[in-house]
Amino acid sequence: MSVVTTLDVRADFPILSEEFDGRPLIYLDSGATSQKPATVIDAMNAYYRERNANVHRGVYALAQEADAAYDGARTKIASFAGWEQKATIFTKNVTEAINLVAYAWGRANIGPGDAVLTTQMEHHANIVPWQQLCKEKGAQLRYLEVDKRGELSPEQLDRELERGDVKLVAFTHVSNVLGTIVPVAEMTARIRAAGAVSVVDGAQAVPHMPVDAAALGADFYAWTGHKALGPTGIGVLHGRASILEEMEPFLTGGDMIASVDFDGATWNELPYKFEAGTPPIAETVGLGAAVDYLSALNMERVRTHEQELTGYMLERLAEVPGLCVVGPPEPEHRGGLASFTIEGMHAHDIAELAGRGGVCIRAGHHCAQPLMRCLGVGATARASVGVYNEPRDVDALIDALIAGRRIFGL
Amino acid sequence: MDDLYRDYILDHYKRPRNFGELDPHDMEGLEHNPLCGDELGVHIRVKDGRIEDLRFHGHGCAISQAAASIASEELVGMPLEQVGKLDADWAIELLGIPVSATRRKCALLGLKVVKGAVTGDNSWPVGADQYRPQA
Numbered sequence: 028m029s030v031v032t033t034l035d036v037r038a039d040f041p042i043l044s045e046e047f048d049g050r051p052l053i054y055l056d057s058g059a060t061s062q063k064p065a066t067v068i069d070a071m072n073a074y075y076r077e078r079n080a081n082v083h084r085g086v087y088a089l090a091q092e093a094d095a096a097y098d099g100a101r102t103k104i105a106s107f108a109g110w111e112q113k114a115t116i117f118t119k120n121v122t123e124a125i126n127l128v129a130y131a132w133g134r135a136n137i138g139p140g141d142a143v144l145t146t147q148m149e150h151h152a153n154i155v156p157w158q159q160l161c162k163e164k165g166a167q168l169r170y171l172e173v174d175k176r177g178e179l180s181p182e183q184l185d186r187e188l189e190r191g192d193v194k195l196v197a198f199t200h201v202s203n204v205l206g207t208i209v210p211v212a213e214m215t216a217r218i219r220a221a222g223a224v225s226v227v228d229g230a231q232a233v234p235h236m237p238v239d240a241a242a243l244g245a246d247f248y249a250w251t252g253h254k255a256l257g258p259t260g261i262g263v264l265h266g267r268a269s270i271l272e273e274m275e276p277f278l279t280g281g282d283m284i285a286s287v288d289f290d291g292a293t294w295n296e297l298p299y300k301f302e303a304g305t306p307p308i309a310e311t312v313g314l315g316a317a318v319d320y321l322s323a324l325n326m327e328r329v330r331t332h333e334q335e336l337t338g339y340m341l342e343r344l345a346e347v348p349g350l351c352v353v354g355p356p357e358p359e360h361r362g363g364l365a366s367f368t369i370e371g372m373h374a375h376d377i378a379e380l381a382g383r384g385g386v387c388i389r390a391g392h393h394c395a396q397p398l399m400r401c402l403g404v405g406a407t408a409r410a411s412v413g414v415y416n417e418p419r420d421v422d423a424l425i426d427a428l429i430a431g432r433r434i435f436g437l
Numbered sequence: 438m439d440d441l442y443r444d445y446i447l448d449h450y451k452r453p454r455n456f457g458e459l460d461p462h463d464m465e466g467l468e469h470n471p472l473c474g475d476e477l478g479v480h481i482r483v484k485d486g487r488i489e490d491l492r493f494h495g496h497g498c499a500i501s502q503a504a505a506s507i508a509s510e511e512l513v514g515m516p517l518e519q520v521g522k523l524d525a526d527w528a529i530e531l532l533g534i535p536v537s538a539t540r541r542k543c544a545l546l547g548l549k550v551v552k553g554a555v556t557g558d559n560s561w562p563v564g565a566d567q568y569r570p571q572a
Contacts, residue, residue, distance in 0.1 A: 372499075373475075373496075373497065373498035373499060374498075375475075375498035375499075375500070375540075375543065376442070376498050376499045376500075379441070379540070380439075380442070383439070383441075405475055405476070405496055405497075406475070434439050434442050434447075435442065435447060435499075436447060436451075
């Protein structure tokens with residue numbers, strides 16, 4: 028059995044010392060949303076108790092504190108993912124970040140006869156905005172295929188790019204269903220050489236491994252706070268500054284303008300041009316505390332822990348008869364999750380029975396229906412890990428799965 | 438014994454009654470459960486204003502499959518007019534287990550596809566049928 032380095036941080040997460048039905052929480056659904064450390068919850072409370080004012084408007088001391096809290100968090104969040112501060116835009120989530128690119132860049136740069144490329148392994152958030160864009164502009168949307176191992180082929184990307192019509196390529200860094208880690212730098216180099224723009228969905232990557240978005244060479248790189256130990260309602264879009272400068276705004280209104288008269292308006296500088304209206308200030312402060320927490324843990328250690336724990340999980344899942352895991356078999360090629368089916372049990376029933384055993388896992392199509400059709404399954408169950416998980420959480424899952432099979436007479 | 442996965446539920450799941458295709462048929466329907474990607478279709482043969490015979494087809498969880506199977510036994514012979522009036526309580530009482538708010542969609546999928554096929558209106562469940570969870 029694999030050796031697993033634990034980070035020993037359960038005590039930092041208040042919800043993990045709560046009891047549910049008299050049992051401790053066994054949480055293996057961090058791919059859906061992470062739990063929050065006390066430092067994040069406290070930072071948001073302290074912001075509302077001690078520093079709350081609107082940003083970028085007031086001249087009094089409290090308002091300047093709010094400004095410092097908001098833009099100070101931006102400095103930390105940008106540097107955490109290796110990007111420059113002025114080109115790091117706050118959105119509601121990854122979905123809004125991708126829509127920002129699809130509307131503000133896509134509507135101006137994609138036309139009839141052009142193509143957008145995405146992949147079969149995407150979350151709906153990285154498919155539907157491109158479908159809508161292509162439908163509206165008479166452009167073509169094509170998909171890179173997922174092979175039997177659950178990986179993309181750089182050769183197919185080359186063939187698609189050689190057709191000469193691809194203007195934008197959107198793909199995930201880590202698949203939320205297969206767990207596959209996509210070789211982003213290898214992809215973006217090819218995309219850049221072909222003169223196309225790259226958009227990377229980093230929702231399942233940034234919380235779990237060191238990410239230097241600039242070194243990865245992406246033109247746009249999006250991730251979200253609530254999967255990274257932070258609050259809901261705060262997403263991050265890193266964009267190449269030279270591209271952002273050329274773009275028209277996405278949402279318009281307050282705070283994103285330089286000046287307005289009755290005939291028109293001019294736009295504020297980056298990043299504010301893309302942040303219309305009062306932003307999620309407390310959430311930004313919370314995400315700032317979350318990246319402080321992760322940085323203190325050290326993302327190399329986080330990745331080592333999660334890779335080892337995933338290896339342990341794959342070994343133990345293999346003990347369950349009739350269980351089949353999708354995606355690459357090697358833990359070094361996958362993020363901290365495993366999606367699986369069990370012969371004779373529907374994924375919903377697997378998750379319901381695990382829940383009765385006190386173990387939280389996800390079941391369904393994971394917002395990736397086209398991928399599920401490729402895999403030939405209606406739904407999978409998914410266990411995903413975070414910094415706070417330990418081998419005993421995996422053991423509890425295996426016990427619940429075996430008990431569930433027994434209930435089903437398997 | 439588990440209060441949800443009772444023996445008769447699992448029996449209907451593993452050996453669903455009235456499952457398969459029915460050709461020729463007079464009415465048909467197909468529905469998806471967006472929660473989990475499940476799919477359930479139905480073929481119905483009608484005689485003298487009643488369901489003469491019916492077959493479900495598709496795939497889904499134990500709750501949706503058992504609910505359809507159990508309901509199918511009541512639906513054969515039922516006047517079409519009565520099918521249109523069936524409500525969520527009918528399906529859930531027939532199923533006979535406590536259904537959580539999230540699994541309610543699963544429990545109602547079979548009746549939804551049948552009502553859609555018979556009435557031509559696939560908007561059901563609406564109102565209280567849609568939201569009221571069984572205790």
